[in-house]
Amino acid sequence: MLGAKGKVGATIVEGVEAADDLTFTAGVDAGDALSLFTDTDTQVVVDFTHPSVVMDNLKFLIENGIHAVVGTTGFTDERIAQVRQWLSAKPDAAVLIAPNFAIGAVLSMQFAKQAARFFESVEVVELHHPHKADAPSGTAARTARLIAEARKGLPLSPDATSTGIDGARGADVDGVRVHSVRLAGLVAHQEVLFGTQGETLTIRHDSIDRTSFVPGVLLAVRHVAERPGLTVGIEPLLDL
Amino acid sequence: MLGAKGKVGATIVEGVEAADDLTFTAGVDAGDALSLFTDTDTQVVVDFTHPSVVMDNLKFLIENGIHAVVGTTGFTDERIAQVRQWLSAKPDAAVLIAPNFAIGAVLSMQFAKQAARFFESVEVVELHHPHKADAPSGTAARTARLIAEARKGLPLSPDATSTGIDGARGADVDGVRVHSVRLAGLVAHQEVLFGTQGETLTIRHDSIDRTSFVPGVLLAVRHVAERPGLTVGIEPLLDL
Amino acid sequence: MLGAKGKVGATIVEGVEAADDLTFTAGVDAGDALSLFTDTDTQVVVDFTHPSVVMDNLKFLIENGIHAVVGTTGFTDERIAQVRQWLSAKPDAAVLIAPNFAIGAVLSMQFAKQAARFFESVEVVELHHPHKADAPSGTAARTARLIAEARKGLPLSPDATSTGIDGARGADVDGVRVHSVRLAGLVAHQEVLFGTQGETLTIRHDSIDRTSFVPGVLLAVRHVAERPGLTVGIEPLLDL
Amino acid sequence: MLGAKGKVGATIVEGVEAADDLTFTAGVDAGDALSLFTDTDTQVVVDFTHPSVVMDNLKFLIENGIHAVVGTTGFTDERIAQVRQWLSAKPDAAVLIAPNFAIGAVLSMQFAKQAARFFESVEVVELHHPHKADAPSGTAARTARLIAEARKGLPLSPDATSTGIDGARGADVDGVRVHSVRLAGLVAHQEVLFGTQGETLTIRHDSIDRTSFVPGVLLAVRHVAERPGLTVGIEPLLDL
Numbered sequence: 001m002l003g004a005k006g007k008v009g010a011t012i013v014e015g016v017e018a019a020d021d022l023t024f025t026a027g028v029d030a031g032d033a034l035s036l037f038t039d040t041d042t043q044v045v046v047d048f049t050h051p052s053v054v055m056d057n058l059k060f061l062i063e064n065g066i067h068a069v070v071g072t073t074g075f076t077d078e079r080i081a082q083v084r085q086w087l088s089a090k091p092d093a094a095v096l097i098a099p100n101f102a103i104g105a106v107l108s109m110q111f112a113k114q115a116a117r118f119f120e121s122v123e124v125v126e127l128h129h130p131h132k133a134d135a136p137s138g139t140a141a142r143t144a145r146l147i148a149e150a151r152k153g154l155p156l157s158p159d160a161t162s163t164g165i166d167g168a169r170g171a172d173v174d175g176v177r178v179h180s181v182r183l184a185g186l187v188a189h190q191e192v193l194f195g196t197q198g199e200t201l202t203i204r205h206d207s208i209d210r211t212s213f214v215p216g217v218l219l220a221v222r223h224v225a226e227r228p229g230l231t232v233g234i235e236p237l238l239d240l
Numbered sequence: 241m242l243g244a245k246g247k248v249g250a251t252i253v254e255g256v257e258a259a260d261d262l263t264f265t266a267g268v269d270a271g272d273a274l275s276l277f278t279d280t281d282t283q284v285v286v287d288f289t290h291p292s293v294v295m296d297n298l299k300f301l302i303e304n305g306i307h308a309v310v311g312t313t314g315f316t317d318e319r320i321a322q323v324r325q326w327l328s329a330k331p332d333a334a335v336l337i338a339p340n341f342a343i344g345a346v347l348s349m350q351f352a353k354q355a356a357r358f359f360e361s362v363e364v365v366e367l368h369h370p371h372k373a374d375a376p377s378g379t380a381a382r383t384a385r386l387i388a389e390a391r392k393g394l395p396l397s398p399d400a401t402s403t404g405i406d407g408a409r410g411a412d413v414d415g416v417r418v419h420s421v422r423l424a425g426l427v428a429h430q431e432v433l434f435g436t437q438g439e440t441l442t443i444r445h446d447s448i449d450r451t452s453f454v455p456g457v458l459l460a461v462r463h464v465a466e467r468p469g470l471t472v473g474i475e476p477l478l479d480l
Numbered sequence: 481m482l483g484a485k486g487k488v489g490a491t492i493v494e495g496v497e498a499a500d501d502l503t504f505t506a507g508v509d510a511g512d513a514l515s516l517f518t519d520t521d522t523q524v525v526v527d528f529t530h531p532s533v534v535m536d537n538l539k540f541l542i543e544n545g546i547h548a549v550v551g552t553t554g555f556t557d558e559r560i561a562q563v564r565q566w567l568s569a570k571p572d573a574a575v576l577i578a579p580n581f582a583i584g585a586v587l588s589m590q591f592a593k594q595a596a597r598f599f600e601s602v603e604v605v606e607l608h609h610p611h612k613a614d615a616p617s618g619t620a621a622r623t624a625r626l627i628a629e630a631r632k633g634l635p636l637s638p639d640a641t642s643t644g645i646d647g648a649r650g651a652d653v654d655g656v657r658v659h660s661v662r663l664a665g666l667v668a669h670q671e672v673l674f675g676t677q678g679e680t681l682t683i684r685h686d687s688i689d690r691t692s693f694v695p696g697v698l699l700a701v702r703h704v705a706e707r708p709g710l711t712v713g714i715e716p717l718l719d720l
Numbered sequence: 721m722l723g724a725k726g727k728v729g730a731t732i733v734e735g736v737e738a739a740d741d742l743t744f745t746a747g748v749d750a751g752d753a754l755s756l757f758t759d760t761d762t763q764v765v766v767d768f769t770h771p772s773v774v775m776d777n778l779k780f781l782i783e784n785g786i787h788a789v790v791g792t793t794g795f796t797d798e799r800i801a802q803v804r805q806w807l808s809a810k811p812d813a814a815v816l817i818a819p820n821f822a823i824g825a826v827l828s829m830q831f832a833k834q835a836a837r838f839f840e841s842v843e844v845v846e847l848h849h850p851h852k853a854d855a856p857s858g859t860a861a862r863t864a865r866l867i868a869e870a871r872k873g874l875p876l877s878p879d880a881t882s883t884g885i886d887g888a889r890g891a892d893v894d895g896v897r898v899h900s901v902r903l904a905g906l907v908a909h910q911e912v913l914f915g916t917q918g919e920t921l922t923i924r925h926d927s928i929d930r931t932s933f934v935p936g937v938l939l940a941v942r943h944v945a946e947r948p949g950l951t952v953g954i955e956p957l958l959d960l
Contacts, residue, residue, distance in 0.1 A: 107595050135409050158370040208905070215598070442925075452916075640902075651884070663915035
């Protein structure tokens, strides 16, 4: 584990230790030597560190043929290109970089994309704790954009609203309405609602604590070696 | 039944006929004589007619000591005062006038009022078919206003939103956020969400066909005689 | 339309007439000649008739190179084999036979299958009107079986229940718990609940009237010609 | 605070300190002297201790005219009678003992009781984490019993089930069906579903962390002095 003393890192180490089929080898944090991984014959390293150090980490791991699962943010197109170049010299090495490891969140976005073309209507309702600064949430906005893209060429959701109060119909994200509820007692929740004649389909994701990324990280650790080269997002592991 | 050939009237007649403890006596529509009710010793008449005839109907019913359950609209303060005056001369006669007979809708509004003071946060989400012209719905706006009134003196629901897209946070109705979803495949639905530290309470009402007023009308028919004078709304019958 | 005077047939004809990109050519019911379809140069025929006549219908349609979309039930393995044989002689003809045309129902089953492997826990809750004779519903039992198959080799959902009342934990369908709610005011609804550390994913399908098969039938009419030979189910049209 | 070093006690102290209108005076735990409360002129003491010490605590508090809010369990009829006797000698002292301080849970039970008579059908679905030993949950069983009592004399919910799999229709608690879902990623959730012709009403309570008792405890602290003598449950404070 890289970033082993961070909150996220510590939670992942716990998850690895609780898994029967995985062995925790070494935790490295600021100031520790990366050679700890080669010394312990580590096969996969998880990196939840910082944009300022993640590239050095990846260079070391790829050069040493250690697979990497990366949740650190800040991957620009240039950085992605650099990682690919390093990997091209090491055809067996595998790197998976993902912005979101929560399997439920990733699947609900995928299902929303798949369903988008087959319903007359679609709207998104996201519900979060009241300390959140942005509305709609980044995930909801991204979900709406994926849906809009999948519906390209189709008519917008029908809407006969002619009178009302500003804001009632939510935010317009590429033609998809998104509603943001802020409520004490909630954490992070999202519903995508699809409707057509006589039926509706709802895909709801509830995330109630900060450890929901763990199963996705473990899934990546188990399967990253099967995908040499660079993989972006955990979607390809889900065989959809 | 007054307005017996209308869609609503016919549905109520069916409901009365299906009820073991009630007997259908007579149906009257435009052109028929009101004396049909006195001839058949009718005890309770249900009126779903038109604002242009309902006052004449009520005058006749009260004078003849027949109880009335009224779903016809258009009752101004003047009309209400007139009905009260007629009733004062007939102390045994009972009239119940209600804008909404759907028990689920009425109860959900009552519960929302009762719960309003005990939670930090409250928002309303209403969901309807896409042919609806107004957003938010009249019921949602009224629910929000009742909640706002019950919370008078309490702080508004907390909300740290500082960036976002217009409309994401819904319409502001007296300080209560209301979100309107429009979706093919829906009829009329409403959720009131309450939240406080670690818990949420949701009151959801789903109305999926136009006959949901029937149980409330039958309830009123059964109990109107117990309440001589004028009763407005079915709430008093619900013993809340 | 074959079975044009039936309730289902009439609803489909309405749907075709309301669609800008489709033209209704002819409706045939018991006693009418199938030649009406060849006379009108019909390209696709929808068959919602009866097991006793559907095979004769299909023989005629395939021989005349007319594509068929079939919702009639009773397709045994023998019948399927017979249809395939007829089709082998007419390589351009296309037949699509589906047990369920409700897109929401089909998608929710597909999504349940896709998600099944990635969560520790899964249960099914189906909710129907109280006149239903079977519990669980056929759809819920089939969904549970598909999920169980997709999870083959994985541990069962964790469950520490040691005391309780019989039936509380629902029916066991191949190791997946299924709960059946029966409630006045409902039509046909189903939730598949998936859970893992810190998050849950819920796929909910609500069908509130009997016309929810129409969009799926129209989808099949539009695309059946692209798939010569036999297609079973609308899933292949959904490009999942 | 009595039991100030316990997990619950510490959480309540935090809640008191965060409240503008309350002042924390003293925390007492095993080994500390109760006189700390009289020394600090404490007006209200919250007791989350143990059945083995709570009676001594209450005796002291009542004798000294300090109001008490008690979440400690183990109150038999004899203990309640004893508390009442002590209180009769101190007419100004007020004690509130409650088995559940989660306002959402208490309100949802109250609303379920109120709605019970007005719907043809009612069922309860409770959903919990998979480590729970009992099914149904104590709260769900109690809710079902309250509903059954409120419906005394009314027919059972209609149910035409004639074929099926054992357990599908849930547990029978006094004639009310209760379904128990166990799912990783959940904490404690409950839905009471009511249905009648064309409409349903759902009361849902979600409790996602162990601190959901805090607002109810603070409510009791604020209002206990207004109710001299013994109050059982927080319901009377909710003015329903």
